[in-house]
Amino acid sequence: MGAWDPARTIGKREWNSYFNSPVAYIFIIFFLILMGFFTFAVSRFYESNQAELSRSFFIWHPWLYLVLVPAVGMRLWSEERRSHTIELLLTMPITPTQAILGKFAAAWMFLILALVLTFPVVCTVRYLGQPDLGVAFTGYLGSALLAGSYLSVSMFTSALTKNQVISFIIAVVVGLFLILAGYPPVTDLLSRFLPIWAVDGVAAFSFMSHYETMQRGILDLRDILYFASVIGFMLFGTHVVLQHKAAA
Amino acid sequence: MISVNNLVKDFGARRAVDDVSFEVKAGEVLGFLGPNGAGKSTTMRMITGFISPTSGTSVVNGHDVQTEPVEARRNIGYLPENAPAYGDMTVEEFLLFSAKMRGFQGGQAIHKAEAAMAKCVLTEVRCQTIDTLSKGFRQRTCFAQAILHDPPILIMDEPTDGLDPNQKHVVRDMITEMAEKKAIVFSTHVLEEVDAVCNRVIVISGGKIVADSDPQSLRKRSKDYNTVEICLTADRDAARAAFLEIPDAKNVEAEQENAELVRCRIQPKDQQSIAAQVLEVARRREWMVTHVEAHAGRLDDVFRDLTSTEDVGKKEKREE
Numbered sequence: 001m002g003a004w005d006p007a008r009t010i011g012k013r014e015w016n017s018y019f020n021s022p023v024a025y026i027f028i029i030f031f032l033i034l035m036g037f038f039t040f041a042v043s044r045f046y047e048s049n050q051a052e053l054s055r056s057f058f059i060w061h062p063w064l065y066l067v068l069v070p071a072v073g074m075r076l077w078s079e080e081r082r083s084h085t086i087e088l089l090l091t092m093p094i095t096p097t098q099a100i101l102g103k104f105a106a107a108w109m110f111l112i113l114a115l116v117l118t119f120p121v122v123c124t125v126r127y128l129g130q131p132d133l134g135v136a137f138t139g140y141l142g143s144a145l146l147a148g149s150y151l152s153v154s155m156f157t158s159a160l161t162k163n164q165v166i167s168f169i170i171a172v173v174v175g176l177f178l179i180l181a182g183y184p185p186v187t188d189l190l191s192r193f194l195p196i197w198a199v200d201g202v203a204a205f206s207f208m209s210h211y212e213t214m215q216r217g218i219l220d221l222r223d224i225l226y227f228a229s230v231i232g233f234m235l236f237g238t239h240v241v242l243q244h245k246a247a248a
Numbered sequence: 249m250i251s252v253n254n255l256v257k258d259f260g261a262r263r264a265v266d267d268v269s270f271e272v273k274a275g276e277v278l279g280f281l282g283p284n285g286a287g288k289s290t291t292m293r294m295i296t297g298f299i300s301p302t303s304g305t306s307v308v309n310g311h312d313v314q315t316e317p318v319e320a321r322r323n324i325g326y327l328p329e330n331a332p333a334y335g336d337m338t339v340e341e342f343l344l345f346s347a348k349m350r351g352f353q354g355g356q357a358i359h360k361a362e363a364a365m366a367k368c369v370l371t372e373v374r375c376q377t378i379d380t381l382s383k384g385f386r387q388r389t390c391f392a393q394a395i396l397h398d399p400p401i402l403i404m405d406e407p408t409d410g411l412d413p414n415q416k417h418v419v420r421d422m423i424t425e426m427a428e429k430k431a432i433v434f435s436t437h438v439l440e441e442v443d444a445v446c447n448r449v450i451v452i453s454g455g456k457i458v459a460d461s462d463p464q465s466l467r468k469r470s471k472d473y474n475t476v477e478i479c480l481t482a483d484r485d486a487a488r489a490a491f492l493e494i495p496d497a498k499n500v501e502a503e504q505e506n507a508e509l510v511r512c513r514i515q516p517k518d519q520q521s522i523a524a525q526v527l528e529v530a531r532r533r534e535w536m537v538t539h540v541e542a543h544a545g546r547l548d549d550v551f552r553d554l555t556s557t558e559d560v561g562k563k564e565k566r567e568e
Contacts, residue, residue, distance in 0.1 A: 009348040013334070020336040084332035088393070091296040092349045093322040243300075 006094040010102030018110055027072060031114045034064055039121055052131055054215040057121055058139045062179050062207060065150045070171035072111060073154025074164045076103050081162035096242050100235055104155055111147040135217035142214030145227035146207055150175050152234035159241040182206025249274050249401055249431035255304035257290050264290045266455035272431040279446035280435040283555050287455040288435040289329055292405050296326045308401055325399035327407055331390035335379035339370050339389050342378060346393040364392040384415035404434040408441060420445050439547040453555040470545030473519045476526045479539040484510045490533060494525045509538060
């Protein structure tokens with residue numbers, strides 16, 4: 001048996017559980033409606049008369065993910081705790097790492113599926129003008145990594161409690177911090193009373209600076225590394241929590 | 249097969265399990281008795297590796313649960329308390345999932361799931377989601393998951409809790425059927441179950457083992473063991489005096505049952521068998537005996553004795 005088999009089995013179960021319940025359909029429908037609404041109505045896409053995506057489409061992703069991703073992630077472990085299936089899962093002959101990776105992969109794939117379903121936006125832009133498809137690609141890549149990072153945060157908060165509401169709220173607050181730490185109004189405010197290196201330090205923690213470079217079409221290894229380390233760190237945190245608090 | 253050595257578990261300041269050690273061999277069915285919150289579930293969760301002990305070790309089929317958790321768990325089938333299962337899956341999907349998690353693939357996994365369904369009489373509900381099952385079917389589904397890989401060690405936390413008498417009977421029969429080759433540990437607070445299924449009993453109270461023996465010997469600890477109850481036609485006071493003359497009799501209670509009959513309870517010294525002597529006394533006095541019975545001892549008496557001498561305050565419900 002390969003090391004990935006249990007992870008894949010868990011992932012498949014998780015994936016099916018989204019589609020066994022209305023969660024998946026409601027999420028995808030709302031995600032797409034809100035995406036369309038913000039892109040075309042709020043950003044005044046047609047009025048701007050520009051065939052580009054970053055300022056009208058991708059700019060909204062961090063804010064939508066802030067609320068929607070914890071809604072997907074909050075149940076990952078909380079639900080297992082609430083229904084006590086965690087006791088079943090973690091006494092199977094698997095390692096916690098396999099369980100964590102399986103669940104994370106399933107939820108991330110689900111978010112990516114929702115993201116891919118926004119393709120009509122790209123088609124619209126392509127129909128209307130000549131957008132840079134390379135920029136669109138790095139934009140999507142950045143958005144997928146951003147979703148993964150939010151998800152890893154909500155997975156971590158989900159492992160902390162059997163209460164999904166608490167898990168959701170903590171995830172949103174942490175996510176908000178990670179957005180705002182690099183948000184210009186906040187960094188401007190901070191720079192009034194903090195030295196510039198400290199402001200940069202705080203801002204480096206933020207999703208925003210890394211996300212924005214990718215929206216400009218720049219594929220920088222440092223940004224990818226940043227998202228990968230956020231995900232890695234949060235999954236490691238999940239592992240630590242599960243090891244010490246499995247029964248709670 | 250199972251070797252538990254000096255297990256200790258603290259939850260904050262509270263010691264839930266206090267220096268518990270025992271061994272279980274193949275062919276043994278160990279009933280784990282104790283009041284709620286005595287530490288039964290906590291001990292079982294440490295054996296299955298779900299929670300780590302504060303100190304002590306448990307070794308399962310030669311694999312230490314702490315250092316070789318995956319290997320150890322491969323040898324265990326575990327039915328947790330309240331039979332948790334993924335409610336959105338059908339019985340079939342759930343068992344197939346369990347089979348794959350246990351490392352079976354493709355046709356083999358299907359075969360294992362089918363066999364477990366047949367054994368636990370689940371075939372008629374195979375396509376039902378677990379959320380829609382009755383308690384008995386749900387319990388059996390989780391049970392099926394535990395025996396699917398034919399593990400040498402079976403650990404079950406209150407497997408018959410909440411089942412109706414018929415369903416209890418089915419589960420007990422399944423346990424007895426598998427008992428020969430496996431080491432089985434199950435917890436319960438239903439004492440009749442111990443008689444029906446176990447060949448060994450451990451009583452745990454306040455986190456400590458207070459008794460470890462077979463059910464027969466345990467029953468002998470009952471204060472009523474070998475007490476003789478007899479109904480006869482005699483004068484009440486005469487009967488009491490006569491029975492008190494038996495050298496091994498410790499205490500005699502006599503009460504008038506009706507106009508003619510007297511009912512006597514003769515408690516022996518050191519729980520010796522005195523039925524023959526009692527009958528001999530009645531025969532010599534030519535009393536007519538309408539009923540006689542020597543008590544076999546009752547487990548619930550022993551259970552109460554063993555577990556209520558402990559500090560009752562410790563027995564608050566186990567932390568969730």
